[in-house]
Amino acid sequence: xxxxxxxxxxxxxxxxxxxxxxxxxxxxxxxxxxxxxxxxxxxxxxxxxxxxxxxxxxxxxxxxxxxxxxxxxxxxxxxxxxxxxxxxxxxxxxxxxxxxxxxxxxxxxxxxxxxxxxxxxxxxxxxxxxxxxxxxxxxxxxxxxxxxxxxxxxxxxxxxxxxxxxxxxxxxxxxxxxxxxxxxxxxxxxxxxxxxxxxxxxxxxxxxx
Amino acid sequence: xxxxxxxxxxxxxxxxxxxxxxxxxxxxxxxxxxxxxxxxxxxxxxxxxxxxxxxxxxxxxxxxxxxxxxxxxxxxxxxxxxxxxxxxxxxxxxxxxxxxxxxxxxxxxxxxxxxxxxxxxxxxxxxxxxxxxxxxxxxxxxxxxxxxxxxxxxxxxxxxxxxxxxxxxxxxxxxxxxxxxxxxxxxxxxxxxxxxxxxxxxxxxxxxxxxxxxxxxxxxxxxxxxxxxxxxx
Amino acid sequence: xxxxxxxxxxxxxxxxxxxxxxxxxxxxxxxxxxxxxxxxxxxxxxxxxxxxxxxxxxxxxxxxxxxxxxxxxxxxxxxxxxxxxxxxxxxxxxxxx
Numbered sequence: 001x002x003x004x005x006x007x008x009x010x011x012x013x014x015x016x017x018x019x020x021x022x023x024x025x026x027x028x029x030x031x032x033x034x035x036x037x038x039x040x041x042x043x044x045x046x047x048x049x050x051x052x053x054x055x056x057x058x059x060x061x062x063x064x065x066x067x068x069x070x071x072x073x074x075x076x077x078x079x080x081x082x083x084x085x086x087x088x089x090x091x092x093x094x095x096x097x098x099x100x101x102x103x104x105x106x107x108x109x110x111x112x113x114x115x116x117x118x119x120x121x122x123x124x125x126x127x128x129x130x131x132x133x134x135x136x137x138x139x140x141x142x143x144x145x146x147x148x149x150x151x152x153x154x155x156x157x158x159x160x161x162x163x164x165x166x167x168x169x170x171x172x173x174x175x176x177x178x179x180x181x182x183x184x185x186x187x188x189x190x191x192x193x194x195x196x197x198x199x200x201x202x203x204x205x206x207x208x209x
Numbered sequence: 210x211x212x213x214x215x216x217x218x219x220x221x222x223x224x225x226x227x228x229x230x231x232x233x234x235x236x237x238x239x240x241x242x243x244x245x246x247x248x249x250x251x252x253x254x255x256x257x258x259x260x261x262x263x264x265x266x267x268x269x270x271x272x273x274x275x276x277x278x279x280x281x282x283x284x285x286x287x288x289x290x291x292x293x294x295x296x297x298x299x300x301x302x303x304x305x306x307x308x309x310x311x312x313x314x315x316x317x318x319x320x321x322x323x324x325x326x327x328x329x330x331x332x333x334x335x336x337x338x339x340x341x342x343x344x345x346x347x348x349x350x351x352x353x354x355x356x357x358x359x360x361x362x363x364x365x366x367x368x369x370x371x372x373x374x375x376x377x378x379x380x381x382x383x384x385x386x387x388x389x390x391x392x393x394x395x396x397x398x399x400x401x402x403x404x405x406x407x408x409x410x411x412x413x414x415x416x417x418x419x420x421x422x423x424x425x426x427x428x429x430x431x432x433x434x435x436x437x438x439x440x441x442x
Numbered sequence: 443x444x445x446x447x448x449x450x451x452x453x454x455x456x457x458x459x460x461x462x463x464x465x466x467x468x469x470x471x472x473x474x475x476x477x478x479x480x481x482x483x484x485x486x487x488x489x490x491x492x493x494x495x496x497x498x499x500x501x502x503x504x505x506x507x508x509x510x511x512x513x514x515x516x517x518x519x520x521x522x523x524x525x526x527x528x529x530x531x532x533x534x535x536x537x538x539x
Contacts, residue, residue, distance in 0.1 A: 011287050013242050013278050015247075015275075016248075029245075031244070041502075042497050042504060189501060191525075193518055193520060235464075292465055296461060296474060297474030298490055410459075431492075
């Protein structure tokens with residue numbers, strides 16, 4: 001919102017419930033919350049599971065595609081991670097379950113990713129770009145459960161990308177696939193000035209950071 | 210500050226250099242906590258335009274971030290940042306000249322109160338109908354103001370409808386706004402009245418659709434949607 | 443209350459309208475454009491910017507056509523910059539006073 005760094009303090013204003021920062025776990029500029037604020041770039045899509053699929057694409061080639069039952073049949077992984085939103089709230093120890101990107105590449109018969117970057121794409125038109133390296137070695141998964149419960153639509157269900165080590169706008173809600181791209185290009189928020197990579201530990205919030 | 214209801218409060222702000230506003234406009238309010246955390250919300254101005262001072266109506270959203278502070282903790286003498294006045298669409302000036310239909314839901318009465326305040330000074334006698342929808346009698350805000358304006362000007366009519374509970378002997382409406390209610394209270398469409406509708410999103414859309422169904426063209430319906438309980442952002 | 447309760451009762455984010463984007467857009471256009479007639483590039487319907495559906499807060503302002511839901515205007519402000527994508531608007535019509 002055009003934040004100016006010299007705003008006067010509003011006496012007694014605290015805002016969303018926040019715990020004191022635990023320095024070693026919380027990136028610079030973040031505030032820990034126990035809420036789970038919902039942020040969306042558009043209305044919540046409601047794709048029925050019978051119509052849902054997840055795909056790996058390279059240009060026009062559909063390398064692999066899984067229906068919901070097929071996706072559930074892949075190796076499921078549980079992850080506990082801290083997540084950090086660029087709007088400054090962080091939530092510690094969130095529990096997810098789903099399929100890691102490593103598992104998807106293996107299931108697709110790919111020994112390695114064909115490109116260095118991907119564009120994740122979602123129902124409703126949202127996109128976000130990521131370096132492949134940020135998705136491998138267990139760093140990312142396509143999650144279908146939060147806290148052992150199927151992911152609610154308002155929080156990205158039936159499936160969302162979860163990449164906890166980057167700002168949470170990279171964890172695309174309602175994800176439907178990954179498109180391999182040879183050159184990095186900006187997705188939905190990146191094209192409006194948000195950082196191309198978004199590492200919260202380097203405070204990469206906006207382009208040029 | 211002035212408590213308007215158990216859950217709503219009017220804040221009177223003094224702003225250096227403030228030059229007044231057009232009825233219907235809003236301001237963006239930004240709060241900064243001691244640790245630098247910031248939050249921003251928009252609130253409609255409910256007062257008549259005057260230099261240096263404006264009044265905002267804040268409805269407390271139970272899990273809200275800003276409204277509980279503004280309706281609870283904030284005290285006279287506190288300061289925060291303001292941007293405005295803002296808005297050129299949901300505004301009214303006497304030069305429009307046409308009869309007015311003002312439809313409010315809950316805290317959506319705020320910008321309409323500003324319109325009524327300007328009207329009382331600069332457009333007395335302009336045929337005006339207010340239709341105010343609230344959940345319970347305690348949720349009808351600015352009761353005294355509305356009564357004062359109504360008493361001072363026979364050309365102004367005020368109708369209330371309660372959607373959740375009404376006291377014994379209630380003579381107003383007891384349901385959500387619908388086409389039948391609008392046919393009874395709304396002004397003659399041949400006079401080409403302008404309608405201003407403000408309140409929670411679902412209420413605004415239902416009222417706007419009902420207005421279209423009773424003959425108001427979309428160009429003469431102006432809408433402003435608040436969040437579920439009145440915060441605009 | 444555990445974290446999944448938070449998840450499941452978190453409400454749908456408020457759907458507001460273009461009025462709430464007025465402050466930011468006025469910084470770019472130097473005049474208020476909420477009255478501007480916006481022609482949707484997808485379905486060609488026309489409505490005032492104020493009547494577009496607003497999502498995306500607090501990261502940015504995403505305004506969509508209330509008729510066909512196409513995203514028409516995307517805007518974000520951070521540090522001292524405003525970024526604006528209005529490619530999907532075919533015509534913007536504004537009376538200058």
